[in-house]
């Protein structure tokens with residue numbers, strides 16, 4: 055069932071013990087929104103705990119209260135009267151789903167979220183779940199402290215590519231401006247997130263050399279195998295390196311984290327990559343989406359190129375002939 059902002063605030067107000075979570079493979083919006091909501095609700099004297107069934111990426115380890123995020127142990131339970139799931143539908147939260155039977159309040163901005171078996175507050179126009187949490191804080195009349203503001207700003211900045219992507223709206227800037235008034239220093243946030251070790255830059259350069267173009271340059275892909283991934287355990291920002299290519303509409307990054315498990319990230323300038331991801335069992339936004347394929351890197355690559363090609367044919371971006379005669383152009387031929 056869909057619930058509006060006011061009803062969402064009411065549900066939060068009337069709960070006392072609240073479990074907050076977000077998706078596995080958490081990004082800045084997942085970490086930022088859970089931490090901010092936790093702080094806002096704790097300021098209202100609620101008993102709140104954040105659990106995420108994954109590690110916090112290195113870029114976000116300096117966020118205020120980040121140590122409060124717990125990872126569920128085997129069979130661990132949390133006695134809650136409300137279970138808040140942020141920035142994803144409730145099927146991507148790993149073991150946290152087994153921690154409580156409390157009713158789910160789902161708060162999200164992903165157009166692919168259908169809100170099954172829960173109350174869903176969906177704002178597809180919001181650039182980030184953090185922008186929705188900002189609105190909820192106002193609805194609750196809660197104070198946004200500097201620490202909560204830092205978390206909210208981080209989620210908004212990362213989901214919009216630092217206010218560059220097409221999801222950046224006037225409301226995003228208004229919220230961001232208020233967060234800066236509350237003490238956020240944007241330069242320090244980007245410094246923290248963009249910081250790389252020399253080893254990471256080396257891995258990035260190796261990844262860049264795997265770049266391939268497809269469909270006359272309309273799609274570009276990067277491939278990070280298990281061995282390369284293990285050297286730094288991050289691919290943050292890699293896809294942006296190829297998204298900029300002038301001919302490219304769809305950019306993708308294929309990462310093999312472990313044997314026969316590949317994570318796919320896609321970005322686009324025009325194409326609806328949420329649709330492509332959905333066909334492969336994933337989801338996301340029109341211009342930023344992803345999925346997981348239980349395949350080898352080579353198998354996953356074939357499936358993905360096929361799906362992107364089919365989509366480009368259906369949307370009249372390439373002809374059936376161009377699809378069938380697709381040539382792979384490698385950067386290493388340079």
Ligand SMILES: [Mn+2]
Nearest residue numbers: 083141182183
């Ligand atoms: Mn998000």
